[in-house]
Amino acid sequence: MVLAGNVIADLVIEIPALPERGGDVIGTRTELTAGGGFNTLAAARRLGTESVFAGLHGTGPYGELVREALASEGIELVLPVREDGDTGFTVALVEDGGERTFVTSFGVDAEMTEADAATVAGQVRAGDLVQLSGYGLVMPVNGPLLARLTALLPPDVVVCLDPAPLVADIPEAVLGPVLARTDWLSANAREARLMSGLDDPRAAASALRERLAPGGGVLVRVDKDGCWLAAAGAEPVRVPGFPVRAVDSSGAGDAHVGAFLALLAQGFDPLTAARGANAAAAYAVARRGPATAPDRAELREFLGEDPLAVRLFGAHGSGSSGV
Secondary structure (H helix, E strand, C coil): CEECCCEEEEEEEEECCCCCCCCCCCCCEEEEEEEEHHHHHHHHHHCCCCCEECCCCCCCHHHHHHHHHHHHCCCEECCCCCCCCCCCEEEEEEECCCCEEEEEECCHHHCCCHHHHHHHHHHCCCCCEEEEEHHHHCCCCHHHHHHHHHHCCCCCCEEEEECCCCHHHCCHHHHHHHHHHCCEEEEEHHHHHHHHCCCCHHHHHHHHHCCCCCCCEEEEECHHHCEEEECCCCCCEEECCCCCCCCCCCCHHHHHHHHHHHHHHCCCCHHHHHHHHHHHHHHHHCCCCCCCCCCHHHHHHHHCCCHHHHHHHCCCCCCCCCC
16 A cells, blocks of 8 residues: 555644633643554554555654654655655644544645655556545645646556545645546545535445546445445445444544555455454544554454454454455
8 A cells, every 4th residue: 555645743632622712721641643644554554465655754853753653564665854844743632532633734744746746656556555635635735746646547556535624625626636536435424524515424425436436436434333335336335333432533534544445455345344444443442542553463353253353364363464
């Protein structure tokens, strides 16, 4: 999997509840970690799928944090260090119950060049999965470059888009061409509603599929209820979730996307991959921190006696680790 997006720093602050406007609240726990697309890359890599970061990273404490985190997961870099500034960061406010609210400040990750885009395009191989995020598309400089890069990818490259919370701010001149080349769209219910104008996630999944490349499919993530899967040529179906006590939803969507793509890359059908992604996301929200996606052994243990465990890992827990 190739992430043509952003890996930034996450400053996570746990709070009892959001303060009123002009007010204040005391945080109960603080953590500084790599975030953004790192969570997707780590989720895929931990399930045994080769992952590379094809985004920008700067000089400074946040850039160093990002590179150290990527190296710890065995994720390679495509682009060299940018010397003209640091990587950006997000402040993630996590309320009791796991709901999170973000404030993002971009750094050099918002300043892609034509040369950067050409380098990324030259690294994509036949059969690769290219992951895009709405965070990259919303940027005035990166968005048009990524849209052009995506449109030129050969047909044997699978394109996945996670529209991200800022999807309503992506110019249609950027979003439209990307959707037309997208093979898999994975959105949460809010993002699907903003993109389709439909409140019902099943209807939104069906409508959004019509905007994708021929044969494309849509997942609409609905938190504890799992996700809706609108695969090519089939009626949308709800794929049940796995009940857990949520303590931190930061990175749950990224864990879902990364696990889904990892399992697709390993040859599993979309329905099986979606169930595995639901399990990975459930595992993640039951643990504190943004990058809490499971590895293969952890996911196998989490599934227990569920038949999906044998489907994914085989009777003896090994299964395919296709990279």
